[in-house]
Amino acid sequence: MRRAVREFLEPVRFDELNVAVSGGADSLALTEATAHVGHRLGMPVRALVVDHRLQEGSARVAAEAAGLARKLGADTAEVLAVDVTGPGGVEAAARRARYAALRSALSGPDSVCLLGHTRDDQAETVLLGLGRGSGPRSMAGMKPLDPPWGRPLLQVPRSVTRQACEELGVEPWEDPHNADSRFTRVRLRTAVLPLLEEVLNGGVSAALARTAAQVREDLETLDFLAAGLLARARDGARLRTEVLAGEPAALRRRVLRRWLLDAGARDLTDGHLRSVDALVGDWRGQGGVWLPGSLVVDRARGRLAVNCREPEPKPEPKGE
Structure with a gap:
């Protein structure tokens, strides 16, 4: 975990280093690794906890996550309460509210907010893009650095974040929504990907993540060529x-x-x-x-x- 964060942070210097913390294993393990590496690089770390207020007791869960983030090394921790409204269902509305709150909490253009998306999340994103016929941009998955968002764990399996929490002696919070089969990503995680792993004899998540990286490189090349063509075509x-x-x-x-x-x-x-x-x-x-x-x-x-x-x-x- 620390190596993944170090390889992400060392090439770039950020004025402000934030970590989005849900209380789950991915974000807690990321918080500890970021605090460990960030402090060695002389960068203070702030934890940002979004309270979606969708469940009874969510404020207590958010406060506990903030306290745990501080114990894991974050210099400060803040809770951001949001209202989840708008079209597209609860899953999409919560995502919009979460990203808007995190973005508004950043202090400037050189701030970054680290997200705990793992290799498994990347595989789910690629599958969603394939199933929806959304084209190569969705198949390219999530970028490691897409300012102001940073994702150091895209090559780290979700199982490693759980192992890291066990080693740290912390008990992650299990969001009930992560087991709710009404949500598309939950069904992908609990039904589709395990079936693919069984049918194709394993390695599917890693293969999908590699595919995303390859498609992203191709897209970046085409976008570079398109930028030159656009400059020539403009009037x-x-x-x-x-x-x-x-x-x-x-x-x-x-x-x-x-x-x-x-x-x-x-x-x-x-x-x-x-x-x-x-x-x-x-x-x-x-x-x-x-x-x-x-x-x-x-x-x-x-x-x-x-x-x-x-x-x-x-x-x-x-x-x-």
């Missing part, structure tokens, strides 16, 4: 289609995705990108492509432009 806020037309479609769509995000587009799907790409690679004089947020991509005089306009209202049905 102010517009894009010159003749620069893009002769390029591979996969590279074009990466250029278009970055351009659209820069223009304020959100919630882009593969279908959106393919429709916009057809304005370049399959141009037949078709109309603009509507995107979420009342944005539309138009082609005129060999240029693509993003415009904001309200859709035309549908005509009222005529009476009999």
Whole structure:
């Protein structure tokens, strides 16, 4: 555990070192290792405990986790209480609330918050991406460093964090939600991955994590090439289609995705990108492509432009 954290921290210096602590084995073992390594590097460590307030007694559990983090070496520990609301179910709403609270607790751009995601979490993420057909970005899994988030344990099995807690003599808190089969990740963890391990004679989690690393390297290369192509195609806020037309479609769509995000587009799907790409690679004089947020991509005089306009209202049905 300490070696994984040391290899993560030594190449980069952070002004502030935070650890997200749930009270579970992953975050407790990470807290001890971070405090051990961080202090040797002259970096103070702060523990951040999010109280989702979804269960009776959650405030007590959060306070106990904060106290345990201090015993494991954290210089300070804070509890962040959140309200879990919004669309997408409890699992998604809790995740949004947790990340928002952690981000707001950071003091500046050179702060990092370490998360206890392990190799097993990475494998679950890759499987989710495969099952949903979300493309290579989801199959690439989680990045070790994705500021302000740091994940030193992506090559460490979950079993090692439990062994570390046993060696430290601490009793991790078991979140009841982690055994609730209503949640997709719980079913992946308790049913799908064990079955795959049995059918494929083991090593599945490690193989999926390796796949994520390989796909991520490929994506970073394609993104680098796309950035250069985007710079050549830009004409102010517009894009010159003749620069893009002769390029591979996969590279074009990466250029278009970055351009659209820069223009304020959100919630882009593969279908959106393919429709916009057809304005370049399959141009037949078709109309603009509507995107979420009342944005539309138009082609005129060999240029693509993003415009904001309200859709035309549908005509009222005529009476009999």
